[in-house]
Amino acid sequence: MLPPMVLFDDEVELDEPALWVRHGAPPVMKRPHRHDDLELNLVHAGRLEYLFGGSSLRVEAGEVALFWGGTPHQLVDPGATPTDVSWVHIPLPRVLSWALPTEHVAVLLHARPVVVPATALVRDVAALFAAWHHDVLDGGYDAVVMLEAHAFVRRVLADVTPDGPEHGPTTAPAPVPQTGAAGRATAMAQFVAEHYRSPITATDVARAVHLSPSHAMTLFKRVVGTTVGTYIARCRVAEAQRLLITSDRTTAEIAHAAGFTAQSSFYETFRQVCGIAPGDYRRSFR
Structure with a gap:
């Protein structure tokens, strides 16, 4: 049922x-x-x-x-x-x-x-x-x-890879992982999705799945194709993008709400991911 x-x-x-x-x-x-x-x-x-x-x-x-x-x-x-x-x-x-x-x-x-x-x-x-x-x-x-x-x-x-577009196929065969590795990587991604607004580090993510930091980082990079630190940054930038579009909060308030502990880090990371400053990003939607 x-x-x-x-x-x-x-x-x-x-x-x-x-x-x-x-x-x-x-x-x-x-x-x-x-x-x-x-x-x-x-x-x-x-x-x-x-x-x-x-x-x-x-x-x-x-x-x-x-x-x-x-x-x-x-x-x-x-x-x-x-x-x-x-x-x-x-x-x-x-x-x-x-x-x-x-x-x-x-x-x-x-x-x-x-x-x-x-x-x-x-x-x-x-x-x-x-x-x-x-x-x-x-x-x-x-x-x-x-x-x-x-x-x-x-x-x-079947024909989609992580570096390919969301729409349409690309091809690139890769080895089949053990189910345990995929499960641990998914658990780490889930922990990040739930806690990226807090000042978490890669060590915190490793601890959440009961692995040593080095083992966790290697496993995550092998399965997901990026580092834990980069994944955390992407989640924070995505949240900042959402708030820039949907709210009238200041950029300082948005940086804090998205999990960034310093304005300089927020601006630098946002530019790296989006190619423009947060203020310019907001104006492009208005």
């Missing part, structure tokens, strides 16, 4: 980890939220407007989006456009048990959705999602649905 879910509140959370399927209009989100699932969206009509950190993303009709819900994200009201979407949530522990290739795990942790045309996947994605919805409601078919979901996720990720 489907677990209970709050769909139209500020926080969208599953009461317990389970496969979840829904079809209908997108929920209203007053602020970003996060959840520990792999999320799939299929847009049947209209479009989805997402805000991931300070970056906007549009998913058009006929496209499938896939992303890890641990990255704070928010649906933005698309206006008068009627929108019809199929939503699928797959518990992260189940996804990690699939032992996905290293580059696939890295894509999921890169804080940006993968968006592909539904026609590039199976013959009828809408029918597949509808079958999952029916099977989950009926009960007794969870194992079958999970096998199909596993295959579908691998199809979506």
Whole structure:
């Protein structure tokens, strides 16, 4: 059976980890939220407007989006456009048990959705999602649905690499990691997503997963493709981008809210990631 879910509140959370399927209009989100699932969206009509950190993303009709819900994200009201979407949530522990290739795990942790045309996947994605919805409601078919979901996720990720674009495929084979390594890297990314506003360091992240700093740093770089310090900085910059767009706070207030302990560090890191100063970034959206 489907677990209970709050769909139209500020926080969208599953009461317990389970496969979840829904079809209908997108929920209203007053602020970003996060959840520990792999999320799939299929847009049947209209479009989805997402805000991931300070970056906007549009998913058009006929496209499938896939992303890890641990990255704070928010649906933005698309206006008068009627929108019809199929939503699928797959518990992260189940996804990690699939032992996905290293580059696939890295894509999921890169804080940006993968968006592909539904026609590039199976013959009828809408029918597949509808079958999952029916099977989950009926009960007794969870194992079958999970096998199909596993295959579908691998199809979506088959030609995508972490350095490639969110839209469209690139190719670059990489070795398959041990499930434990992927799980530890994901746990570190999750810890950062929950605590980047605090003055955490790479040592704090390593301690959270009970690894030595050197081992944790090596493992994270191998799976995710970047250092823990860079990942923390990207999360903080993404939050600063969001606040620059959506609030009237001063840059000093935003730097503090995003986890930066010094203005100089904020400006330097923001320029490195975005290529412009925070004030110029804000003005470009107004």
